[in-house]
Structures are given as structure tokens and as C-alpha cells.
Amino acid sequence: MKKIIFSFLSIFAANLGYTQAYEFQTIKEINCTPVISQGITGTCWSFSTTSFLESEIIRLTGKPVDLSEMYTVRNTYPKKAENYVLRQGKIQFSEGGLAHDVLNSVAQNGLVPNSVYSGLNGTAEKHNHTELQALLEGMLKVFVENPGKKLSPQWKEAAQAVLDVYLGENPTEFIYDGKKYTPMTFLATSKIDPKAYVSLTSFTNEPFYKPFILNVPDNFSNGSFYNLPLDEFIRAIDEALEKGYTLSLDCDVSEPTFSGKYGVAVVPENETDAKTILTEIKPEKKITQEFRQQEFENLSTQDDHLMHIVGKVKDQNGTIYYKVKNSWGETSGKNGFMYMSVSYMRLKALSVLVHKDALTAATKKSLGL
Numbered sequence: 001m002k003k004i005i006f007s008f009l010s011i012f013a014a015n016l017g018y019t020q021a022y023e024f025q026t027i028k029e030i031n032c033t034p035v036i037s038q039g040i041t042g043t044c045w046s047f048s049t050t051s052f053l054e055s056e057i058i059r060l061t062g063k064p065v066d067l068s069e070m071y072t073v074r075n076t077y078p079k080k081a082e083n084y085v086l087r088q089g090k091i092q093f094s095e096g097g098l099a100h101d102v103l104n105s106v107a108q109n110g111l112v113p114n115s116v117y118s119g120l121n122g123t124a125e126k127h128n129h130t131e132l133q134a135l136l137e138g139m140l141k142v143f144v145e146n147p148g149k150k151l152s153p154q155w156k157e158a159a160q161a162v163l164d165v166y167l168g169e170n171p172t173e174f175i176y177d178g179k180k181y182t183p184m185t186f187l188a189t190s191k192i193d194p195k196a197y198v199s200l201t202s203f204t205n206e207p208f209y210k211p212f213i214l215n216v217p218d219n220f221s222n223g224s225f226y227n228l229p230l231d232e233f234i235r236a237i238d239e240a241l242e243k244g245y246t247l248s249l250d251c252d253v254s255e256p257t258f259s260g261k262y263g264v265a266v267v268p269e270n271e272t273d274a275k276t277i278l279t280e281i282k283p284e285k286k287i288t289q290e291f292r293q294q295e296f297e298n299l300s301t302q303d304d305h306l307m308h309i310v311g312k313v314k315d316q317n318g319t320i321y322y323k324v325k326n327s328w329g330e331t332s333g334k335n336g337f338m339y340m341s342v343s344y345m346r347l348k349a350l351s352v353l354v355h356k357d358a359l360t361a362a363t364k365k366s367l368g369l
Contacts, residue, residue, distance in 0.1 A: 035336030042095030070119020110183025
């Protein structure tokens, strides 16, 4: 009789496990700056990677600093505009970008604090680039059409003038904590070396352990990514976090099981669980390298958002999730953070940016670093 009761309780407990509401416990958390909102802009690439650099500055100097996301945006727009005009409008012109675009800007233009350059227009308290983007794109289309039959070099000045009006003129000198800086001398105090970071990805259409240009729309600057097998790609993320390094993440958030409301990103094994898995623990799909590639090539996986990986949590069953800082404000997700399952990371993470010292010696050797 006891054996029958025990069996019944075991079955009941197992079934109960599939109706459990999530209970999360932090197992790894690396210092990061507070969650903020990107507002009505498509500049998540700058917000996520700037947050990443802020964590790097804490790691390198021990001092937190609030960097300007819009300073990078302001200095990246002219590059996008030139790319669009010289390619005669045969590519997209958008607000989007990737993590390496921030590093490219840092290397060329330095860094400034947000208190020096907020990028907010007039009395605005939130970013809204709807008008700016529409105006710039309209101007650039005129330049591409070239009604004068010979494009005037003043087109670049016109684009710069629009950026100055909407975002503000670039600072050349400023005072911060009582000291005078230029953007480049401020960069020097941050200890950030733009050449010390690498972008990693995992796709089978290119050779492993070699860099290649990832063909996604927001890679307007033709940045290169080191290609790792999927298991090694995930291990690289895990090992970086274990060593105290955070990562900038480019991923697909268009799936219905990426929930800004509930703060979880998961991949249900059964499609019928797509709704309930947002609030209850359900079995997740095993993601292979082949399935990941298939979903990328059929355009089910796209690069539509960048965030910042800052740690790990686990649920009451011991299942691991990545703690990911988002830029949709503190009211989104779990106080602004997303808990992303390993399955979701394996399937939907297009790439990560990380300091090369976070990689193992074996991975460095394989990549020739």
C-alpha cells in the first residue's frame, strides 16, 4: 500500500512540476549600471554596448560612470549616411547598428559622460528619434537621386547640421568631476581599449574558427565575427561570466516566447505550451547546430535587438537562465532584466561581444588571438 501511495505522489509531483510558476534565484551577478530606457529609438545597439562598456570600466577601474549613448549615435550616423549615399541607396538606412559600431566610434571619437552629452533636444526628457530618422532618410534619398547631376560635397554638412539640431553639437572639451577632458583623454581614463574586444558567433555557412562578415541588415559597417561551433560559443559565454566579464548580446526578440511583460525568453518543446511557458515551467526544445542554422537561413532568426548579459539565475528545478539587462526601462521584464534560457540563447543569440581575455587559452589559440 505504501508503495502505491509513494508512486501516486511521485506521479503527482512530476505533473505538478509542469505547472509550477517560476521562482528564480541569482547564482551569478556582475556589476552593471542601472537600467534605463532607449525611448522611441532604434538605438539598442548603443544602449546595450554602452552598458557593456560601463561594466568594463567598473571591472577595470572600480569606478562606475554613466556614459553617453547618444554621443556614439551622433558620431555613427554620418558613417551610415555616407554608406547609404555612396552605395546609391541600394542598402537600408536605419537607426540600427551592432556592438562593434560602438567600438568603432570609441576608437575614433572617444567617450563622454551622459551628463556632458545627453542627446536630448530642448526640454525633452525621453529620446524620440522618429522625426530625426524620417528627416535624415528623406534628405539622403534626395542626395541619392542627385537632381543637380553632380552631388555637392555640402551634403555631408547638411546631414551634420540636422544631427546638431536634434542631438546637439559634439563636445570638444568638458569638465567632469572638476577636471578638464577631451573625449579622447576621457577614454584614456576609462582604461577601455577598443582593440581588446572580439565578436563571436556560430553558423555553419562559414568555416569555424575563422572571421567572416555576418550578413545581417544592421551590419552596415561590414564588421567581422569569429565563428565558433555552437557548444563552444555557449561555453565562451559561460566562461566569460564565470571570470567576471559581461557580454554585449545581439539576438532575435521577435518570438512570442520572448516576453517583455513576464521577463522570460524560452523555447517550448511543444508549440501548444507557447503561452503557458511564459508563466509556468515547461519542457524546452533541444537546440542543435543544424536547427539553429535552419532558423537563420529561413529568416526565422533575425538581428532585431541588442542587450547586455550580466549574470545567471536558476529556477527551483535548478535550470539555468542568463540574466540579461534590457533597455526598455525598469517597468519592462523583471525590473528591466530578462531571464533567457540556455535553449533560447543557443537558438536566438546571433552574436556576443566580449573582452578577448575572457576567452580560454584553447579558444584564443583556435582563433589565432
